[in-house]
Amino acid sequence: MSRYRTLFRQSALLYRFRRDKVAIASFSILLLLLIISFAAPFIAPFNPYDPTQIDIMDSNLPPVWQTDGDARFTLGTDTQGRDIWSTMLYGTRISITIGLFAVLLQSLLGIAMGLAAGYYGGRLDSFLMRLADIQLSFSTLMVAIVVLAVFQAAFGSELYNELAIFMLILVIGIAEWPQYARTVRASVLAEKKKEYVDAVRVIGLSRRRIMFRHILPNTLSPILVISTVQVANAIMSEAALSFLGLGMPVNQPSLGSLINSGFQYILSGSWWITTFPALLLILLVLVINLLGDWLRDVLNPKLYKE
Amino acid sequence: MALLEVRNLEVKFPLRQGELTALRDVSFSLDPGERLGIVGESGAGKSVAAFAILNLIGRPGYIAGGQVLFEGRDLSRLSATELRHIRGNRISMIFQDPMMTLNPVLTIGTQMIESLQAHRAISYTEARTLAIEKLRTVSIPSPDARIDQYPHELSGGMRQRVVIAIALLTDPTIIIADEPTTALDVTIQAEIMELLLALCENFSVALILITHDLGVVAQVTQRAIVMYAGRIVEEGATRSIIDSARHPYTQGLINALPERTRPGERLNQIPGLMPSLLDIPAGCAFHPRCPHTLTVCRFEVPDYSGSAQRRVACHWAGAHGEVL
Known part of the structure; x- marks a missing residue:
């Protein structure tokens, strides 16, 4: 283990990281957001999921520095009397969870398809890539809207509200696999022609072993780069769906549903309900994208082009 | 009985411009422990011959005819699973560029242990011990430290030693070395060739050495084949080929x-x-470049003349040569 530790300490990645202020700042902010969102139950002054802590009399209070502000609610409250700051923390947790798991699902699907298409080639390749083309010709949002709306209509919003988080992960995960499949396929096609693949074929290893153990690790850098960008994309998709009312339910709001719930009151002066979650969302997506850009520059996968 | 016998092997690549015949009528045999050189210019079909022996011709190429008999079994007819038991186990291959043949993201130990475990039912620790032992055999200093290093941490010569160690891991009966030293410095080349020679002698492994370097062939092999445009043009004991080449191309x-x-x-x-x-070209493929072209060379593909030990495919050598 200590060998790997020294390898990491000497790695070019760490060296480049230490010399890049934007990367350090982005990484620190992301880490901070991750910590405060996943530690939300300990940090947040209120639990927005607990109806006993919510008082309708506290509704629509402005942030503390405004004239009507209440010292208990730093960033004000929403229409139901929930503390915006606490709800944002919980909401960030949901957004990040959905983003990570959706990308995990995308990558599993996409890597498997991309590897198979690239390595076996021929008809399988044509079939999978045409499938990817078809999938990409529907926008993620369109697919998600149709699937989620049908699900809501078919099984009722009660069940939907319970399963919303899984549904979102599933829909965003399935809708975006072609990004991975294409990137992985392109790398596999390049790797497959290299001599070490001939060498392991000569050694007599099985195809599956060659694919997963030898080719896959060599395609990791483009996968890493699109993964960061895709997390940001997934968070955005989730926010967009929630904003359209097809995402997380109001009693379990993500950043997107918070923005949505405040949007209806923005013209009546309650600007804080929408503004603060929106700023947090922008910050979150921005730092992930900046990190992704930095990673791409460092790893320089020539294949990452859309 | 010959260990490996290649009979009338023919390899074709269907291309858009037409079908390309990379090997035609290639026959030779290899005895246990024998060292055979295959010589020729780039594109003569040397590497294709090596891949064809292991039935590893990449698509769209295919073996259009002939047989590759290894211990009496035709490798071109075996199933993928049967072939896997032979590749890397009974017949190993060493490639040209050690920078390229080792997977850059795995330690050399991982790669060695993996190929051992693909062919033997042994534990990780046993495989590791064996791997270290083989690294020592190819004279890698402090093998127990080197085994955990990545290919990029080794020099070119070291890497080729590792590749040779991997080829030796399963105690194969044949090693096919496809220009094993072309990517190395001249000083290292000699070292690696000596090592390969010594190992083949010590472990009585048969060697097929593919190269364009006649010096290396003279140093290492006992018998040599000269290839031109996908055909064997001359075959014989290495000494006699070098001292008294019959084919104008070899000359x-x-x-x-x-x-x-x-x-x-x-x-x-x-x-x-x-x-x-x-x-x-029609007739003898070499005739446009040949200093001795006869009329018949332009129309007729020359047959082999001579014995199985010393044969040549040349009209001129057949007409003017001494008794073979």
Whole structure:
């Protein structure tokens, strides 16, 4: 283990990281957001999921520095009397969870398809890539809207509200696999022609072993780069769906549903309900994208082009 | 009985411009422990021959005819699973460029243990011990530390030693070395060739050495085959090929050696280029470049003359040569 530790300490990645202020700042902010969102139950002054802590009399209070502000609610409250700051923390947790798991699902699907298409080639390749083309010709949002709306209509919003988080992960995960499949396929096609693949074929290893153990690790850098960008994309998709009312339910709001719930009151002066979650969302997506850009520059996968 | 017998092997690549015949009528045999050199210019079909032996011709190429008999079994007819038990186990292969043949993201130990475990039912620790032992056999200093290193942490010569160690891991009966030293420095080349020679002798492994370097062939092999445009043009004991080449092409190769020229003079190169395999001249493929072209050379593909030990495919050599 200590060998790997020294390898990491000497790695070019760490060296480049230490010399890049934007990367350090982005990484620190992301880490901070991750910590405060996943530690939300300990940090947040209120639990927005607990109806006993919510008082309708506290509704629509402005942030503390405004004239009507209440010292208990730093960033004000929403229409139901929930503390915006606490709800944002919980909401960030949901957004990040959905983003990570959706990308995990995308990558599993996409890597498997991309590897198979690239390595076996021929008809399988044509079939999978045409499938990817078809999938990409529907926008993620369109697919998600149709699937989620049908699900809501078919099984009722009660069940939907319970399963919303899984549904979102599933829909965003399935809708975006072609990004991975294409990137992985392109790398596999390049790797497959290299001599070490001939060498392991000569050694007599099985195809599956060659694919997963030898080719896959060599395609990791483009996968890493699109993964960061895709997390940001997934968070955005989730926010967009929630904003359209097809995402997380109001009693379990993500950043997107918070923005949505405040949007209806923005013209009546309650600007804080929408503004603060929106700023947090922008910050979150921005730092992930900046990190992704930095990673791409460092790893320089020539294949990452859309 | 010969360990490996290649009979009338023919390999084709269907291309858009037409079908390319990379190997035609290639026959040779290899005895246990024997060291055979395959010599020829780039594109003569040497590497294709090596891949064809292991039935590893990449798509769209295919074996159009002939047999590759290894211990009496035709490798071109075996199933993928049966082939896997032979590849890397009974027949190993060493490639040209050790930078490219090792997977850059796995330690050399991982790669060695993996190929051992693919062919033997042994534990990780046993495999590791064996791997370290083989690294020691190929004279890698402090093998127990080196085994955990990545290919990029080793020098070119070291890497080729590792590749040889991997080829030796399963105690194969044949090693096919495809230009094993072309990517290395001249000083390292000699070291690696000596190592390979010593290992083949010590472990009585048969060697097929593919190269364009006649010097290496003379140093290492006992018998040699000269290939031109996908065909064998001359075969015989290495000494007799070098001392008394029969085919004008072989003579040309030997005359082109820098040792045959005085300093300051131009090298005696063979005029012209090897023909494209898509457009092989009629008759003897070498006739446009041959200094002894006869009329018959333009129309008729020469047959082999001579015995199985010493044969040549040339009209001119057949007419003018001494008794073979």
